[in-house]
């Protein structure tokens with residue numbers, strides 16, 4: 001079964017048509033070149049090219065070559081995928097995204113910054129102590145305030161957690177956790 005597929009290039013049709021076209025071209029090119037000897041170099045190159053094409057057409061195509069090619073192709077895809085995963089490597093603190101600090105619960109996410117070459121805290125939200133809804137924070141020249149859009153809980157100035165301090169505590173918590181892990185090893 002596979003024999004016929006494997007040797008399709010050697011089928012009677014391919015060979016006869018191939019030979020016919022090839023000899024026709026050969027004759028045409030030869031006649032032309034005889035008239036113009038200046039084309040000798042071109043003629044040699046053409047002969048070389050024709051030989052190459054002929055060799056390729058008569059190549060004994062093996063099925064296992066195709067299988068190996070496909071496997072290699074898949075392997076390259078897997079390697080590229082793996083490389084991508086290394087690129088988006090997540091640090092140990094990546095899942096540390098919420099915590100209860102001075103007064104309220106805070107949530108945040110981690111974003112990689114190419115310019116700073118570091119993971120940065122982003123999207124920080126203070127949650128309402130009554131209904132857990134993320135509050136709307138306002139920092140103006142008159143002071144700091146947090147509003148709950150759901151239950152209208154409101155906090156001003158001294159009653160508020162300050163975002164920059166919470167951020168500092170989060171980073172410090174990570175440092176302390178790391179120091180603790182080092183000591184236990």
Ligand SMILES: [Zn+2]
Nearest residue numbers: 128131148151
């Ligand atoms: Zn609320």
